[in-house]
Amino acid sequence: MWEKEETQHYVFHYHKHSLAEKDITSIMDLQERCFDYICRILRVKMNKKINYFLCESPEEVGKLYGDDEPFNGIVKYPDTVYAVYNEDVKCVGFHEDVHLIAYNTLGNPPQALLREGLAMFFDKVWWGIPNEAWVQVFLKTKLYKTISSLKDNREFFRYSETLTYPISGAFVAYLIPVFGTEKFKNFYKIVDDDFDKIFYLTFGHNLNDVEDNFLGYIQTVHYNETLQNLVLEYLKRAGFFQIKAIQEKQGS
Ligand SMILES: [Zn+2]
Structure with missing residues (x-):
């Protein structure tokens, strides 16, 4: 059985005696603030409420979503979020x-690059570090x-x-201020499988040229060295350089 709490734009569902129940007021405030900011930046209005299920584990999320794959957070279109909220993971x-x-x-849009890029543009960070700092590393x-x-x-x-x-988030965060929110929205709305063609038609530049400029921009930001070392440390811990060394050895 789920407990329920409603706000202007959400219906929150949570378990009795869970951490989500304890924190529900601050979760409600946080999501309403996020909702307001997203709609202001994108200049859109969403008329239906979001159903937010605060789950105790990734396994519960997978079960509710229906494919039994464990996830920290996942959406079911058109209006439902299943998210883990426990001591270790707070997917809000x-x-x-x-x-x-x-x-x-x-x-x-068909491209995960754009869907995740837009979400990451709002997140701004991956593991608390700016998307752009990751791309620089x-x-x-x-x-x-x-x-x-x-x-x-x-x-x-x-x-x-x-x-x-982080790459897709940093790219969207480059496109929006450079070309304007309206152009980006238009691209997001009309892009089909021919990404390059619609990109050129919308922005008036080739993808390759814009990507070059994006990478030039990424290298202009001077991040604190501690932050860069932290990215390297996280990548090392996640086994990235090991993988790279093996690939280089195999000549691929
Ligand atoms: Zn996503």
Whole structure:
């Protein structure tokens, strides 16, 4: 049985005696603030409420979603979020709500690069470190994957989210201020499988040229060295350089 609490834009569902129940007031405030900011930035209005299920474990999320795959957070279109909220994982904030608000007001582009990019543009950080700081380190360590390759979903899903999410988030965070929110929204709405063609038609520049400029921009930001070392440390711990060393040995 679920307990229920309603706000202007959400219906929150949580278990009795759970941590979510204890924190429900602050969760309600947080999500309403995220919702308001997302709609203001995208200049959209979502008319239906979001159903937010606060679960105790990734396994419970998978069970509710229906495929039994454990997840920390996942959306079921058009209006439902299943998210873990326990001592270790608190899957609240912008990310899943961006997916639902974008889906209901702009539609869903075929490219995961754009869907995750928009959500990560609002998240701003991966493991608490700015998306751009990750991309800068990816460039230095040759872990960077190009936008031209990641626009293909098969490529996007081949790599760890630790690579693909900050890259796509930083790219969207470059497109929006450079070309304007309206142009970006238009692109998001109309893009089909021919990414390059719609990109050129919308922004008036080739994807490759824009990606070059994006990478030039990424390298202009001077991040604190401690932050860069932290990214390297996280990547090391996640086994990235080991993988790279093995690939180099095999000559691939
Ligand atoms: Zn996502």
